[in-house]
Amino acid sequence: MEASGLYKCIADPQRLRILNLLEAGALCVCHMQELLKVPQVKMSKQLAAMKQLGLVESKREGTWMIYSLIAPINGLLRANLQYLRQAECSECNQLHRDLVNRNQLIARIAGANDDCPVSVCEKIGCS
Amino acid sequence: MEASGLYKCIADPQRLRILNLLEAGALCVCHMQELLKVPQVKMSKQLAAMKQLGLVESKREGTWMIYSLIAPINGLLRANLQYLRQAECSECNQLHRDLVNRNQLIARIAGANDDCPVSVCEKIGCS
DNA sequence: ACAGTATATACCAAACCAAGAATACAAAAA
């Protein structure tokens, strides 16, 4: 992939946040929606765009869709996520908060096991 | 500056090339035009956009305008230029070639000293 | 077969962006 494509992608803060979340592990669409507080249609379209770009892939698990970064993770993307995590800016803080929220979400799901199908739970690392 | 602004900026290959050139030192508009083979109006507008963003600044030298990166150089920008220089992709190769061409241009100006005003020449490091 | 849930797609309007032509401006040269 050319650099400009990636830059255009992460120039959208929401897409950057999604990629940041996914770098920590796979997630399903509705959980990302919940984490980013974004309407379903928008989330779906942004994921489709990133899939098209070759950044993410999806796997169906029943009616649920699990998204993850395509391995090996794009080097330029990783370099940027790394940089932003260590930097100081409002967007960077948001990325940190997102990761914290992600952990809380996973913990919550692990506790109340009627939250999502076990098969999904396994894939996203909370079983 | 927020990250998304920078990403939107460097998502345009031409702007990325300009920033790459400027990291090696100041340049005047017409030389950048020559290096990137881009029409004057487009170059001027892209420089204006980057100035607005707070990435570059300009200094008048007679009728000439000398552009340079604002110091200290934006960390995220530097990290990306650094990454791209060490990576392998068509855009990265272009950045290398641009730097080579920049050196040739400077050398040529230094030789034929009727190419541009001495005062300009001094600023862009070819005197 | 039916209803429900999770996700995707189609479609449309609004907002935004890029390219080019023409023109303006600022300084230097004649």
Place this chain on the structure above:
DNA sequence: TTTTTGTATTCTTGGTTTGGTATATACTGT
């Protein structure tokens, strides 16, 4: 004072992107 040179701004036009609503699909459970 006029011309020339280097650069910036304005305006228009066509293209892309975004956000929302409605609808479709794919699967599950009854």
